[in-house]
Amino acid sequence: MASHQRSPAIKGAKVLMVGAGGIGCELLKTLALSGFEDIHIIDMDTIEVSNLNRQFLFRQSHVGQSKAKVARDAVLRFRPHISITSYHANVKDPDFNVDFFKQFNVVLNGLDNLDARRHVNRLCLASDVPLVESGTTGFLGQVTVHVKGKTECYECQPKPTPKTYPVCTITSTPSKFVHCIVWSKDLLFAKLFGDKNQENDLNVRSSDAASSSQQAEDVFERQNDEGIEEYARRIYDHVFGYNIEDALSNEETWKNRNRPKPLYSRDVFPEEPSQQNGNMDKNCATDDPLSVSAMASLGLKNPQDIWSLLENSRIFLEALKLFFGKREKEIGNLSFDKDDQLAVEFVTAAANIRAASFGIPLHSLFEAKGIAGNIVHAVATTNAVIAGLIVIEAIKVLQSDANNYRMTYCLEHPSRKMLLMPVEPFEPNKSCYVCSEVCLISFPLNLSQ
């Protein structure tokens, strides 16, 4: 791997990077420093504040701009004479077809979702371009090499899909905080603020599906003359009080489980409703819907605090009131967004109240947001290490140094003294439904030859 041996392979290479985020920024920088001169990079996202702790090519002033474009500009500043082509687009776009992929010597992924990874894997197989895959979470990471016919493709071994929970666990018998979050986000939030025409399991009772009637539907509709405070309390009492009592009526369910406690606002709130209003003035200062906050309104400043049942209940009511008072136009169209502060506050509070009811430990907003938003914890260092490993594998691929291809694992705790553990890639899985099938399609049987 002496530099004089590497240079020709690198200089003439045309590389495609998919993803300009955590791994992408580190990778683009390292490729440029290593002598690569023709790099294409695709990313559909724009820059957010939470990216800046690791996506070092971006600055505060870039928030809202295209990641691919800003990454390109930043790298050109220290390597002005190389060619970087950026695409602010979704790699699943039909423009990025087999012909597009065929122009590259190697494809390098820095993606954060299974769906896009599968898509790129299939395109690489169809265009016969080697793929270097990677991923990181916290201190863990890995780099893998996929060359058609020589190694496993990305899908040869089944990948774990995101965890889903049985409907009845969510609607009736939660035992973990995550169950309460799913209820709060996908059922309650969706019911109150999302598309009314969407099917919703919120009022489904496992014993008596037939009486999911007209009456139940009206419960969540705010009446014409109903005050916001009144409406909020009515919803509270319905989902945390009545629905629980109703569930309790089915003895069978609770034979071997702890019974939940119904919670009513009159019992949780010691004072009169009029004293509950918090400080709506704090939110009048600006019309920006995204800065409206129940926490600010109630003076609860620290997202790391675990609120009491009373505090959660206050946040619940206040958030509901703020949605109806300040963001009424959005109601009916909202879907949960982890960067929507008020939505996160509401979902946290609702999940906590439900948790309190079922004897499940309460969580802070910070923790709840991570669960509800599927936030991946991430640091710069792991991404930097992985980027280095990707470039090393990419160079081997360009040199067709097949005997030395490695899958490398970045561990948090050493295994046999190793923090970085290389393993030889496996041969293709003969019954892989992706790569063995593709082989059949690309090379049709031609008996005359």
Place this chain on the structure above:
Amino acid sequence: MDGEELTEQETALYDRQIRVWGVDAQRRLSKAHILVSGMKGTVVEFCKNIVLAGVGSLTLVDSREVTEEALSANFLIPPDENVYSGKTLAELCCDSLKDFNPMVRVSVEKGDISSFGGDFYGRFDVVVISSCSFATKKLINEKCRKVSKRVAFYTVDCRDSCGEIYVDLQNYTYSKKKLDETDECQLQYPSFEEAVAIPWRALPRKVTKLYLAMRVIERFEEAEGRNPGEISIADLPGVLKLKKELCDAQSFNESHVPDALLERLVSDTSEFPPVCAILGGILGQEVIKAISGKGDPLKNFFFFDAIDGKGIIEDISNPNPGS
């Protein structure tokens, strides 16, 4: 940073990493003072990482001027003579690093790293040196050890596509999470001088060859009065001769230090950027662990070689260190 709580700005910026190491660790980072010397590719990577992590301050030492070699693995310095002319490596890196995180105080200290006294080193919680001679490493390590508060000491070096990190946390107590419990652990680190003085025959049989090769190169450069990295293929005969002498002196079989490895290390002394990223990343993680007092720290050498792709930890210390 005012008060004990993280500001709203810090919480928003550091959200993703707080989810990795916690608020308490983040607070400790914001109070930590780091000193770094030798602004080459690997150290630049480390600086990027530690600034992004949100340390209190970072002080840079490197009064060398810009050369083409210095630019080769350094993404902080624009290759524009109008910009870099007249400035030292430390000054140029400082200007760029400030941009990465406005909440970190990045500054330059002028002068030679080996000339500073103990009171200077006492200002820091972490000292990282690179591109230093054998003698300088020992000297600065000793100065750090003499400071009454603990100053974590690290060296990092990258030659072509391999590299080494050395760690000295002296007498170190830290917390380790095991399921629902938190254990208190204690480690005792040898000084650099103590570690490299351990006879090679006393080391584990399968000790990484790179450790041995690095020591030979180090000794050679010192004996010849060279700056670190000032070596070429023409020096190979001299290096092999020194290797033989060192091995014979401790009755150590010289075949344990492969000639091919030594040849690699003298032929290409410039840093290979992917290895800079890997070493800078591992070092960054170690320093963050040491500052936060959480997680198993590396004891006490780390090696990476792109040829075999392994990142290995070697414990080069006496099994029964004197108290």
